[in-house]
Amino acid sequence: MPSSRQVLLAARPVGEVKASDFEVVEVEVPEPSENEFVVELTHLSIDPAMRGWMNDVRSYVPPVGIGEVMRAGAVGRVTASRHDGFAEGELVRGIFGVTEHAVSDGGGVDKVVLGGASEATHLGVLGLTGMTAYFGLLDVGRVQPGDTVLVSGAAGAVGSVVGQLAKIKDARVVGIAGGPEKCGMLVEELGFDVALDYKSDDFRSDLRKHTPDGVDVFFDNVGGKILDLGLARLARGARVVICGAISQYNNTGPAPGPSNYMMLLVARATMAGFLVFDYADRYPEAAAEMSKWLSEGRLKSIEDTVRGDVGSFPEMLARLFAGRNTGKLVLELDR
């Protein structure tokens, strides 16, 4: 019988995830029941949000259960189908999990037409990553021409798109990233006006210097000290978009909150959280616009595709949390 490997959550991680928090198991390749199909995954999306899904706390989705396949978005090809809507050979995208094969009833699954873009791009700029950047910046952040937009985690999957979208909307963009290489890429390849290295000793003074009129939109992916320093720079009427807090996800105690939150009052500013899923009915409109910008060269997809098998998932997460990726981190499955 052909076999298939899956990664199960074996334990609730404490702090950084360890290999022993997961178990790799070998199962038979599943057969579809009526109204189901089987997908062989080719590309797995590696996302900061995964860390939260492993915790047993109230959140926007239930936690992954111990002994369950780890949740993950992925692209793959239908290998067997008893579902009228999905035929063998079709390329699909969905929350299939960290597994070589998944069975699906089609819920939350859409078909992928590559159209010149890679599978990684369909998980990144044209996937939930891009949708997050699009709705977070345009709808939640309400960016306007001439705004100063501050983006943290700017060399990450979402941040790299946010900054480029802000440029398309005629804003001035200040990115924050770790290290001179990422900062150089943001300015030279993606057209950010400024990129500041948060690991530099001059970071605080650089941030002040490069936001002389304050920050109109602060798109925060990282939380912690950078969130606090950004709050101190808010311009009157600023919008703070809370997209993530990757610097805090491995905390073992309560995360420190942003000391400077009273700047919201001084600046008459708003801090809003959002979840991309609430915009699902507008994904097609956004994806069409993003595709157009990609094809015009106004938007670049920065991808970090690593080849490996599903068993390398814990290492991929560690790579993400150590900031060793640039742009969208994707695990391309070697078979």
Next chain:
Amino acid sequence: MPSSRQVLLAARPVGEVKASDFEVVEVEVPEPSENEFVVELTHLSIDPAMRGWMNDVRSYVPPVGIGEVMRAGAVGRVTASRHDGFAEGELVRGIFGVTEHAVSDGGGVDKVVLGGASEATHLGVLGLTGMTAYFGLLDVGRVQPGDTVLVSGAAGAVGSVVGQLAKIKDARVVGIAGGPEKCGMLVEELGFDVALDYKSDDFRSDLRKHTPDGVDVFFDNVGGKILDLGLARLARGARVVICGAISQYNNTGPAPGPSNYMMLLVARATMAGFLVFDYADRYPEAAAEMSKWLSEGRLKSIEDTVRGDVGSFPEMLARLFAGRNTGKLVLELDR
């Protein structure tokens, strides 16, 4: 020569204000120059925001300078005038300072027609306190019928008005205050649905129990732990109104920020700061509505008027920060 006493800021307070942070000086009663008038103050508004005005930090108004008269809102009577707009004998309200007599050019001063309400009420429900509650709850918090509204500092000047306005708007109101007396007053006199004593051992579980469907509007006057606990109760689409953080104003280090701010993301919620001054052009509309509700008995003015001379200002502030007041704290000047 008749003399007048004033309270000057003598030192930047560290932590709680001390009597030695102020100096009481005796000066001649001023004479008005052309286009000026002199006010003899009768009632001084004692507000949490005063503590922030003493710190040398960037905020929405410049700090009070060392050696300057301490800033305060007040009501008083014009005793001499060379100003066409203000005649001797008129009752006026403005930011006159902690002083027995003030000279004014009329900037930011309005005339008070008591209309059956006391001077304290014109500093409280009908003054900036009431305006803060009105615009904070209705405009920033966008309260809707059926909402659950959580108010911290609920027995304070702003909080006691916020809760009553929320009832007028057909919301369910949960107040947080310190001690059984204040809590009893909120429910029995002001019609709050529930009042929770944050000093009680059961406070956390009581808060959960009395917000079974979460909190739609959280109007926070206190910051600190109560802000954090309130954030953990947000309903989807909640609005958090940041009005103040009295529990943190005497901190000597950076205030701890709200650890639970990521609940903004989980709940797709918004946290907004505001300053009442931005609504100045709508004060007349709000004051007219508040007056009507007062006269109909739907809104009560809770006042804590203490008689004393300007020299008792530091004690009044200490009273406020110890939570020993209920409702609007006013110093009625004894001459």
